[in-house]
Amino acid sequence: MSKPRVALIQFPGSNCEWETKRAAEAAGMACDIFRWNRDADLLAEYDGYLIGGGFSYQDRIRAGVIATKEPIVDRLFSEVVDRGKPVLGICNGAQVLVEAGLAPGLKPGEVEMALAPNRPHPEGRIAGFCCRWVYIKHIAPPGRCVFTTQVPEGEVIPIPIAHGEGRYTTRTPEVIEKLRENRQIVFQYCDAHGNVSDDPEVSPNGAVDNLAGLCNPEGNVLAMMPHPERASFLRQIPTDLAGDWSRRKLEAMGNALAMAEPGPGLAVFVSMRDSLLARLASMAGR
Amino acid sequence: MYQVELLVSLKIPDVTALTAANTLRRRMGYEGVLDRLERADYFLFEVEAATPDEACAVVRDIAEHTNLFVNPNKHVFEVRPRQERAGLARSDGVYLVNCLVRSLQYDPGPGLVASLHRLGHEQVRSISTGTLWTLHLRVEGEARARGITQSIAITTSRSQGLLMNPHYQTCEVY
Numbered sequence A: 001m002s003k004p005r006v007a008l009i010q011f012p013g014s015n016c017e018w019e020t021k022r023a024a025e026a027a028g029m030a031c032d033i034f035r036w037n038r039d040a041d042l043l044a045e046y047d048g049y050l051i052g053g054g055f056s057y058q059d060r061i062r063a064g065v066i067a068t069k070e071p072i073v074d075r076l077f078s079e080v081v082d083r084g085k086p087v088l089g090i091c092n093g094a095q096v097l098v099e100a101g102l103a104p105g106l107k108p109g110e111v112e113m114a115l116a117p118n119r120p121h122p123e124g125r126i127a128g129f130c131c132r133w134v135y136i137k138h139i140a141p142p143g144r145c146v147f148t149t150q151v152p153e154g155e156v157i158p159i160p161i162a163h164g165e166g167r168y169t170t171r172t173p174e175v176i177e178k179l180r181e182n183r184q185i186v187f188q189y190c191d192a193h194g195n196v197s198d199d200p201e202v203s204p205n206g207a208v209d210n211l212a213g214l215c216n217p218e219g220n221v222l223a224m225m226p227h228p229e230r231a232s233f234l235r236q237i238p239t240d241l242a243g244d245w246s247r248r249k250l251e252a253m254g255n256a257l258a259m260a261e262p263g264p265g266l267a268v269f270v271s272m273r274d275s276l277l278a279r280l281a282s283m284a285g286r
Numbered sequence B: 001m002y003q004v005e006l007l008v009s010l011k012i013p014d015v016t017a018l019t020a021a022n023t024l025r026r027r028m029g030y031e032g033v034l035d036r037l038e039r040a041d042y043f044l045f046e047v048e049a050a051t052p053d054e055a056c057a058v059v060r061d062i063a064e065h066t067n068l069f070v071n072p073n074k075h076v077f078e079v080r081p082r083q084e085r086a087g088l089a090r091s092d093g094v095y096l097v098n099c100l101v102r103s104l105q106y107d108p109g110p111g112l113v114a115s116l117h118r119l120g121h122e123q124v125r126s127i128s129t130g131t132l133w134t135l136h137l138r139v140e141g142e143a144r145a146r147g148i149t150q151s152i153a154i155t156t157s158r159s160q161g162l163l164m165n166p167h168y169q170t171c172e173v174y
Helices: A017-026 A040-045 A071-082 A092-099 A173-181 A244-252 A266-285 B015-026 B052-065 B109-118 B142-153
Strands: A005-010 A030-035 A048-051 A087-090 A114-116 A130-138 A156-163 A167-169 A185-190 A211-215 A221-224 B002-010 B034-047 B075-081 B089-091 B094-103 B124-137 B169-173
Touching (some): A005 A017, A017 A030, A040 A071, A048 A092, A092 A114, A130 A211, A185 A221, B015 B034, B034 B052, B052 B075, B094 B142, B109 B124
Parallel strands (some): A005 A048, A087 A221
Antiparallel strands (some): A130 A156, A130 A185, A185 A211, A211 A221, B002 B034, B002 B075, B034 B124, B094 B169
16 A cells, blocks of 8 residues: 655744654655645645644744634645544644644634643743753543554653643633543643643643643544654654653664664654554545 | 833834734735734833823833833834723724733733832832734724624634634723
């Protein structure tokens, strides 16, 4: 079977296209960078979608919102909601998905949450942009989300974040209850040992429920603030992290081939590939 | 105690306001309705002073000399007593509607007050912040102008609303 084809949607201000494409290709998918102003109907030719990080439209008004009014998002919406194709939004991509009503998607199209500015410093200083490595824990049950089929439940993943507006919040407490009930919370911020905590050192932006990533009820949409594409190869892992990944990096140091081995974030893309292959096989079998 | 507004806007064309206006006209159907859209950083000061003029003078001094609110290389500013929420201004068939967007959860105001106190401006008791959008709307009737502004402001779905997300922001239309 040929490789699944995915379109990585590029808005003006996107800036993670190439490393996201590289991770998708390393996972075994064919990935095209798809400019936002191309004929949106051409999106239908793809099996799945990626929206990477950056600052679409320079985050004017607030992160992600201008992009959602573009015709390409209309087309994306119908491919994802009506045809069940998967879309992964990373960082600014997650902001686009939330503002487009695709995540959490309890009522598709309705804006049910926000990715608000990060929690400020307790003394009232503005928190601003937060760029560092954190840990996230995969808490969704097996098979819940098409992007984490290769990530065991309970797995702790070191991963970088880089955002100023990453605090999941909602004025509707029922939304959070529903997310818990539906097991739509896919990733939570945690410490190196997997302990979930509100401590700003652990949960850097103050997100409700320490939310780092959530899926829609069908599991084919994942909106995550951390960057799996920046943790997709061993060479990207810092050596001063707690845990096994830094040790592996240190052991591999000096060996270029070993440095190109998968990092913890690649599992998200491999899961997407596997899900797409299964979906394509199922469609071919009909 | 007097309330004083400080409005800070860019000297050059404001690309955020231009992009918002462009999106509203091209994508959301407000061509011919939205004449113009302006944006300013909004600060509401509560100042201990003997008169409103004295309170305004305090805020003007802060704006000109602290470098906390205004960078004279790129900003212009206006200081005025807090505006009463009266009827909408109208000229040549165009209503001017203000939409003040504020954060529901966190406000940098206390941090700004602490900084001002360190600089000796202890007359300032509080500051609240926001973004003030001014919409120039060519519509019939004040109620319609207010209604359109609400629709433009509050984002309820991927197709409706733009200027604020009600899950962490609030807006006042006046």
